[in-house]
Amino acid sequence: MLYLKKNLMAKRYPFLLFIAVLFSVGLQAQSLDTPTGRWQTLDDETGEAKSVINIYEQDGEYFGKIAKILIGDNNAVCDKCSGKDKGRPILGLVIIKDLKKDGDSWDSGTILDPQKGAEYKLSAWYENDNPDKLLIRGKHWTGLYRTQTWVRE
Numbered sequence: 001m002l003y004l005k006k007n008l009m010a011k012r013y014p015f016l017l018f019i020a021v022l023f024s025v026g027l028q029a030q031s032l033d034t035p036t037g038r039w040q041t042l043d044d045e046t047g048e049a050k051s052v053i054n055i056y057e058q059d060g061e062y063f064g065k066i067a068k069i070l071i072g073d074n075n076a077v078c079d080k081c082s083g084k085d086k087g088r089p090i091l092g093l094v095i096i097k098d099l100k101k102d103g104d105s106w107d108s109g110t111i112l113d114p115q116k117g118a119e120y121k122l123s124a125w126y127e128n129d130n131p132d133k134l135l136i137r138g139k140h141w142t143g144l145y146r147t148q149t150w151v152r153e
Contacts, residue, residue: 032131035062035099035106035124038153039134043071044146052153055096062106064096066114080117090114096122104129111138120145 036057040049052068069076069091076090085093099109105125112119120138127133132152139145 032126032129033101035134038067039064039150040070040153041148041150044148049151053095053150060100062096062099062109063094064099064111065094066091076114078114078117081112081114082117085112085114086117099124111136113138 034057035055037055039053039055041051041053042048043050048071050069050071051066052070053064054067055062055064057063074091078085078088078090078093081088093112093114095112095114097110097112099106099122102108102123105123107123109122109124110119111122118140120140123137123139125135127135127149134150134152135147136150137145137147
């Protein structure tokens with residue numbers, strides 16, 4: 001009886017391994033198609049993680065909200081923001097709006113800098129097709145831009 005159980009497990013093991021490999025390959029391929037997930041923002045000067053942004057899909061567009069503040073005051077409000085975001089807590093604030101897939105990247109969205117209260121045009125793409133490093137470019141109406149690297153949490 002013990003031989004029969006070992007033999008049965010030996011036959012199932014390669015099948016289970018095959019399924020696990022397929023599943024992991026599927027996750028890898030899927031992650032290149034979407035920026036969804038939790039991303040750590042990095043300070044441009046120190047490289048230190050500043051916050052965590054949760055990017056999610058809604059009606060075919062991508063949005064991102066501040067999920068965690070790693071440096072600074074967790075109770076801070078967006079004093080410099082305008083409109084409906086003025087005076088709102090920065091934690092939980094939606095800072096990425098209306099980002100759309102555009103080939104191998106995402107474009108046509110906006111990103112809010114809550115420290116400055118300024119909104120910029122947004123584009124994003126993976127660094128060297130690495131789904132764990134997302135390049136975020138905010139572009140000012142003057143044509144000046146800044147690019148940050150975010151890392152998957």
